[in-house]
Amino acid sequence: MNTKVYDTNRIPNAPQIAKTPAKTGSSEWLVIAALLMLSFIPVASGMFRLNQLTSGVSITPANARFFTSPLPVIVHIVGSSLFAILGAFQFSTSFRRRWPRWHRVAGRLLVLAGLLVGLSGMWMALFYYPRPVGDGDFLVALRLLFGSAMIGSIVRSFVAIRRRDVRGHRAWMMRGYAIGLGAGTQTLTLMIGEMIAGKPDELSRALLMGLAWVINLAVAEWIIRNRSALQARTASASAAAIRS
Numbered sequence: 001m002n003t004k005v006y007d008t009n010r011i012p013n014a015p016q017i018a019k020t021p022a023k024t025g026s027s028e029w030l031v032i033a034a035l036l037m038l039s040f041i042p043v044a045s046g047m048f049r050l051n052q053l054t055s056g057v058s059i060t061p062a063n064a065r066f067f068t069s070p071l072p073v074i075v076h077i078v079g080s081s082l083f084a085i086l087g088a089f090q091f092s093t094s095f096r097r098r099w100p101r102w103h104r105v106a107g108r109l110l111v112l113a114g115l116l117v118g119l120s121g122m123w124m125a126l127f128y129y130p131r132p133v134g135d136g137d138f139l140v141a142l143r144l145l146f147g148s149a150m151i152g153s154i155v156r157s158f159v160a161i162r163r164r165d166v167r168g169h170r171a172w173m174m175r176g177y178a179i180g181l182g183a184g185t186q187t188l189t190l191m192i193g194e195m196i197a198g199k200p201d202e203l204s205r206a207l208l209m210g211l212a213w214v215i216n217l218a219v220a221e222w223i224i225r226n227r228s229a230l231q232a233r234t235a236s237a238s239a240a241a242i243r244s
């Protein structure tokens with residue numbers, strides 16, 4: 001049976017234990033800080049690109065595509081910066097409990113930003129020419145695959161919360177966020193790959209970027225499963241306590 005849990009701290013038919021005071025623990029702040037650090041390089045490079053686009057630097061083959069068609073990259077940078085930064089705070093349980101209205105408002109903004117990130121990312125992958133050196137068809141295919149997966153996850157997360165399925169909502173949003181934050185992990189996989197084996201060629205560059213998405217999704221899946229297992233254990237312990 002698919003039991004819906006509307007509040008992860010609330011076990012149906014069990015006497016509710018008083019909520020712990022809304023306090024953001026240091027471990028939650030560590031998670032938020034780690035997520036913000038992971039997105040720092042792509043967000044900062046986005047600010048750099050926006051500055052270039054608005055301050056009229058000279059156009060070169062390396063940046064021509066952004067000037068020929070600036071809207072997608074502007075939408076992508078603004079959307080992804082919002083998505084990465086706001087999203088980091090959405091996963092903190094105590095933050096959410098303390099400011100539930102903030103979570104709802106930021107959540108709606110995040111859905112919009114996340115969809116724009118995926119759509120603009122896929123649009124650029126398909127139509128931005130000339131492609132940057134090292135970007136080939138395989139990378140385009142990966143971007144289309146993970147871009148669609150990100151959009152699909154966000155849509156499923158939105159549908160889940162409309163049905164008040166908090167657990168499904170959280171799991172799908174975590175997957176969507178993990179794919180979005182692939183941009184941060186890619187800076188690490190590319191850097192480490194280059195340190196170990198020298199400058200990557202087209203195929204290894206695509207593989208290193210794909211690896212970043214796989215790592216992020218694996219971590220998200222691990223968290224989702226661990227949390228579900230913990231909730232199941234708590235629920236059966238409470239049910240046993242009621243019966244006895």
Ligand code: HEM
Nearest residue numbers: 042045046049080084121122124125128132143147180183
């Ligand atoms: C929160 C997540 C993300 C951040 C912070 C981010 C950031 C950025 C930034 C700053 C740029 C501009 C790069 C430059 O100026 O050279 C960019 C470009 C791009 N991004 Fe993202 N991105 C994110 C997610 C994604 C996703 C999920 C996709 C896959 C669909 C994607 C696909 C692209 C593509 C295709 C480009 C253009 C690359 C080029 O032509 O040089 N991004 N991204």
